[in-house]
Amino acid sequence: MDKYGVRGGIARVDIERSPSLITVAIHSSKPGVIIGRGGVGIEELKKAVSKIVKTPIKVNIEEIRSPELFAKLVADNIAGQLERRIAFKRATKQAIDRTMKAGAKGIKVTVAGRLGGVDIARSDTKSQGKIPLQTIKADVDYALSKAKTTYGIIGVKVWIYKGDL
Known part of the structure; x- marks a missing residue:
């Protein structure tokens, strides 16, 4: 698409x-x-x-009635904010708060690349709630999105735990 x-x-x-x-x-x-x-x-x-x-x-x-519970939409939202030069810590924190308020049981967001335009690339991971990645019965939604900034590409990964199947 x-x-x-x-x-x-x-x-x-x-x-x-x-x-x-x-x-x-x-x-x-x-x-x-x-x-x-x-x-x-x-x-x-x-x-x-x-x-x-x-x-x-x-x-x-x-x-979709509640877009905060879909990992692809959350990742695209964070990537869009990074492209508009909003601070990555603020963008991830707001996304985590909105998702937890929408009814998710857990969320994990990883942002990697030249965060803040620094010379050395690094990754930043924030999570809230629980994300059981080793359980098959857990309903965990995962998505990857890329933000194309003037410094280069920043990768955004999002895991959202909605409960057990």
Whole structure:
């Protein structure tokens, strides 16, 4: 989706194939950005996908009620703040507070690269609550995002623990 210039807070894309139709379900925190004025965005998306695949395509866009509980959206939010030159400690702290307030049982955020524009790259990890990474039954959402700054690329990793499955 990023390749086609779609940046509307996309958390997940589900693709269902049948012999006669492909159904694409896009889960987004900002569906209006993807749809565009009068559905122009959906039509452009359909054209781009139909060039790759010859079968007809149906696109469903579903709104996410609590974007703070999706690791991809939290990571993209932190990366966007870093690109706008907001201090990394402040961006991570705010994201952790919002996620815990939304009902997560734990969150861990790692930011790595030339933090603050210093010459030597380092990584900073902050966490709150618990994140059981060794348990299969734990519902842990993970995402990686990159912030392209003037100093270079800063990587943002986010783990969110929502409870057991």
